[in-house]
Amino acid sequence: AVEAASNSQRMILLVAQKTMDVEVPEPKDIYTMGTVGMIMRTLKLPDGRVKVLVQGVAKARILNYVQTEPYYSVRIERLVESKAVEVTLELEALIRTVKEQLEKVVGFGKILLPDIMLIIENLEDPGRLADLIISNLSQKVEVAQGVLEISDPASRLKRVSEILAKELEVLNVQQKIQ
Numbered sequence: 001a002v003e004a005a006s007n008s009q010r011m012i013l014l015v016a017q018k019t020m021d022v023e024v025p026e027p028k029d030i031y032t033m034g035t036v037g038m039i040m041r042t043l044k045l046p047d048g049r050v051k052v053l054v055q056g057v058a059k060a061r062i063l064n065y066v067q068t069e070p071y072y073s074v075r076i077e078r079l080v081e082s083k084a085v086e087v088t089l090e091l092e093a094l095i096r097t098v099k100e101q102l103e104k105v106v107g108f109g110k111i112l113l114p115d116i117m118l119i120i121e122n123l124e125d126p127g128r129l130a131d132l133i134i135s136n137l138s139q140k141v142e143v144a145q146g147v148l149e150i151s152d153p154a155s156r157l158k159r160v161s162e163i164l165a166k167e168l169e170v171l172n173v174q175q176k177i178q
């Protein structure tokens with residue numbers, strides 16, 4: 001699929017598997033919502049695997065499978081995010097809270113690239129902020145998928161705040177144990 005996409009429009013849909021222990025997933029084993037990405041670069045490794053650098057373009061939902069061999073090809077529906085009409089005091093407070101929570105998580109030793117932290121510090125869009133944080137936290141697939149599927153930017157950021165709060169609790173307890 002990567003090779004075919006690289007030779008045409010360079011676009012690919014990235015979706016997660018529901019369980020990682022299924023070696024050859026069928027459509028029922030794959031989430032229907034994912035991210036359309038543009039393939040920026042590919043690198044074939046000596047062991048036959050391929051490393052792919054992809055830039056996310058938009059969220060999309062699988063409508064149906066067009067082909068299943070030799071790779072999946074799907075018809076998708078692009079999901080347009082609802083825009084936050086105005087940044088209310090409550091939303092601004094939530095944005096600040098999430099950024100502070102993330103700084104505390106990083107203070108506990110969670111690794112986030114400095115470039116990502118710089119982008120996050122300057123982001124004021126609640127949806128993009130939520131997406132960037134959740135994609136850079138090591139969370140279970142179903143947790144990250146749950147965030148991806150929230151269409152309202154403010155609600156999505158609120159969910160990321162809840163995830164960060166739980167992560168902070170776990171890190172606090174972990175520190176006490178150590």
